[in-house]
Amino acid sequence: MTSAISAAGVGRRYRDHQALTDVTFEIGTPCITGLLGRNGAGKTTLLRILAGQEFATSGRVHVFGAGPLENGPVLRRMILVREDQTYPDLRVRHAITAASLLYPNWDADLAGTLLDAYELPPNRPVKKLSRGMRTALGIIIGLAARAELTLFDEPYAGLDAVARTFFYDQLLADYTAHPRCIVLSTHLIDEAAELLDRVLVLDRGRLVLDAPADDLRGAAMIVTGPADGVERFVAGRTTLNRRTLGAHTTVVMAGRLDERDRELAGHLRLRLEGVTLQQLAVHAAENHDQAGLTTGRAS
DSSP, X not given: OEEEEEEEEEEEEETTEEEEEEEEEEEEESEEEEEEOOTTSSHHHHHHHHTTSSOOSEEEEEETTBOXXXXXXXXXXEEEEETTOOOOSOXXXXXXXXXXXXXXXXXXXXXXXXXHHTTOOXXXXXXXXXXXXXXXHHHHHHHHTOOSEEEEESTTTTOOHHHHHHHHHHHHHHHHHSOOEEEEEESOHHHHGGGOSEEEEEETTEEEEEEEHHHHTTSEEEEEEEHHHHHHHHTTSOEEEEEEETTEEEEEEESOOOHHHHHHHHHTTOEEEEOOHHHHXXXXXXXXXXXXXXXXXXX
């Protein structure tokens, strides 16, 4: 797997706000990477830096081995689709035509198929589209461009659950047929979880989790039951969260379980429940200084 993105010590400071601090990671291609985190975590800022639309105030970013800022050959190999995407005063068909001229891997058949699927009127001015239709236009351009690096920043604003599921299905199908590097920024983590090969979690501008998605599935467990039994079960293990109500305790515990662990849990009358990727992202943000959760680099 070759490197598509390399970031080392990236920081971005505005006049009164530190948006990113010492962000370091590397993403190979092909890969679908989830960039996760709450609103304000720094996801959009990082994507804009990767796309050459903003500069880092410290550190280094390379895309396909070179800095993206004002680098035409690199920029032609990538696309950034944002939630708040703006367009010139064009009709839908003109926006599609303009995009087809910008991206060398453009697939006109796919663009046509998606225009029909999302029921976008080709002759309608983009400024008169509903929010959901503008979102769909961004998705169509992002997928049909087939850029070697495709960055989606919360790309489904205004779409209902059915339309979002259609987007995920189309993304996975086109990635399977044409592997490339895709970075998907999202706060709807569990919806997109099955798409992801890699997970990056940002919190307050810091990278707090960097791991293959498969390594995170089953990497933590919710243990619930009588307080004394829970404490015996989690003794010596890394715990990420703890809540006690009366005689019962619930603990989020990092680490995988084997058959003996499950037998002990049954003996102690404990209930075990897997932690979702969404829950893991939250716990990573709250407990990034604790060992046992991350399997990659966390800053």
